[in-house]
Amino acid sequence: MLVIMAFLTALLISGNTKDEKVLDAFPNQTMNCNERTVLQCNISKSMKLNIVAIFWRKQSEEGFKCDPTSSNNPPGFECNYTREALTLTILHPTPANIDVYSCCIRADSTHGSEKINVSLGKCSGEFSPNMTGPGQMECSFNSVYPDGIINWFHYDRNVTSNSNITSLKNSDGTFNISSILNIQDKEERYNCSLWSIKNGRYLKDQEFEVEVGVGLGVGFSQGSRTSTQHCLSWTLLLLALMFSLRTCLSL
Numbered sequence: 394m395l396v397i398m399a400f401l402t403a404l405l406i407s408g409n410t411k412d413e414k415v416l417d418a419f420p421n422q423t424m425n426c427n428e429r430t431v432l433q434c435n436i437s438k439s440m441k442l443n444i445v446a447i448f449w450r451k452q453s454e455e456g457f458k459c460d461p462t463s464s465n466n467p468p469g470f471e472c473n474y475t476r477e478a479l480t481l482t483i484l485h486p487t488p489a490n491i492d493v494y495s496c497c498i499r500a501d502s503t504h505g506s507e508k509i510n511v512s513l514g515k516c517s518g519e520f521s522p523n524m525t526g527p528g529q530m531e532c533s534f535n536s537v538y539p540d541g542i543i544n545w546f547h548y549d550r551n552v553t554s555n556s557n558i559t560s561l562k563n564s565d566g567t568f569n570i571s572s573i574l575n576i577q578d579k580e581e582r583y584n585c586s587l588w589s590i591k592n593g594r595y596l597k598d599q600e601f602e603v604e605v606g607v608g609l610g611v612g613f614s615q616g617s618r619t620s621t622q623h624c625l626s627w628t629l630l631l632l633a634l635m636f637s638l639r640t641c642l643s644l
């Protein structure tokens with residue numbers, strides 16, 4: 394009887410230690426572009442650990458190792474360790490940081506590791522307009538993720554067919570997308586819109602208006618028209634004043 398009891402207890406204990414995870418982490422995490430992100434693996438409270446080694450790994454990069462006790466860690470990453478948790482901080486997330494990261498721990502009595510699948514939201518990029526020459530207009534979005542295309546609009550009219558697009562991939566995985574529009578009719582304003590292929594929608598905040606300036610001379614002619622109008626209204630005002638003055642004096 395006693396023997397059986399001891400056996401069962403031993404089985405229970407060994408079962409327990411096998412089942413209890415040393416580390417605990419959420420399996421998925423999404424980062425925002427360029428926004429400092431912290432990955433965390435919690436150390437089980439019930440564990441009394443005499444730690445031998447502690448580090449982070451990146452699945453697709455063999456040589457990647459972030460060790461909180463080392464001063465020689467991959468650039469753009471910081472890792473820390475407390476009694477409760479291991480953390481890996483990604484300072485400026487880019488598409489190059491999308492990966493599966495593992496936190497690893499080795500102690501005298503046990504070891505453990507947990508995987509975190511890290512993805513990235515969209516990077517809207519930076520917009521820059523460019524006057525390439527008369528009759529042409531270029532619009533660029535740099536550091537965009539995921540890849541996209543540029544459509545051109547003149548109010549309700551889709552004028553994308555008069556444009557040519559180029560997309561270049563940067564080493565951090567983002568794209569520089571630019572498009573040159575051939576301006577056929579002397580319209581002043583266009584919207585150049587970044588369409589995200591993956592999200593299937595326009596990134597609206599990227600819309601803008603441009604004025605065809607020096608290249609076509611439209612901007613200037615409009616400017617002089619308004620100043621003529623100003624001149625006229627001042628003359629009218631002066632005339633009105635003079636008339637009212639004369640009426641006053643004659644009274």
Ligand SMILES: *[C@@H]1O[C@H](CO)[C@@H](O)[C@H](O)[C@H]1NC(C)=O
Binds near residue numbers: 417
């Ligand atoms: C780890 O601990 C922190 C702080 O106690 C908690 O907010 C977080 O939810 C824990 N993570 C997991 C995977 O349980």
Ligand SMILES: *[C@@H]1O[C@H](CO)[C@@H](O)[C@H](O)[C@H]1NC(C)=O
Binds near residue numbers: 420421510
């Ligand atoms: C994590 O992502 C995988 C694959 O995208 C999914 O199957 C799983 O349910 C997710 N887990 C959680 C906890 O969200």
Ligand SMILES: *[C@@H]1O[C@H](CO)[C@@H](O)[C@H](O)[C@H]1NC(C)=O
Binds near residue numbers: 473
């Ligand atoms: C984490 O470690 C880095 C050095 O790798 C240090 O600069 C930083 O202040 C630490 N952060 C925390 C929250 O302890």
Ligand SMILES: *[C@@H]1O[C@H](CO)[C@@H](O)[C@H](O)[C@H]1NC(C)=O
Binds near residue numbers: 510511512
């Ligand atoms: C990580 O998550 C992405 C989607 O968020 C999924 O496509 C990919 O298959 C996952 N990778 C692994 C190794 O689970």
Ligand SMILES: *[C@@H]1O[C@H](CO)[C@@H](O)[C@H](O)[C@H]1NC(C)=O
Binds near residue numbers: 525
């Ligand atoms: C603007 O266009 C000119 C002519 O095509 C080009 O040389 C220049 O690099 C462009 N500038 C930017 C900021 O794209």
Ligand SMILES: *[C@@H]1O[C@H](CO)[C@@H](O)[C@H](O)[C@H]1NC(C)=O
Binds near residue numbers: 548
């Ligand atoms: C550009 O887009 C804005 C916002 O959608 C819109 O109000 C404006 O009329 C558009 N301008 C042109 C020239 O298409």
Ligand SMILES: *[C@@H]1O[C@H](CO)[C@@H](O)[C@H](O)[C@H]1NC(C)=O
Binds near residue numbers: 551552553
């Ligand atoms: C505008 O035209 C382009 C190609 O010419 C097309 O791919 C796009 O879907 C059109 N967009 C809209 C809103 O009509």
Ligand SMILES: *[C@@H]1O[C@H](CO)[C@@H](O)[C@H](O)[C@H]1NC(C)=O
Binds near residue numbers: 555573575
């Ligand atoms: C686009 O580029 C091609 C090749 O350089 C050229 O033949 C074509 O005229 C261009 N189209 C427009 C609308 O600029």
Ligand SMILES: *[C@@H]1O[C@H](CO)[C@@H](O)[C@H](O)[C@H]1NC(C)=O
Binds near residue numbers: 535536563569
């Ligand atoms: C993308 O644009 C940035 C900023 O203008 C520039 O520094 C970088 O070299 C460009 N990348 C490519 C692949 O042309």
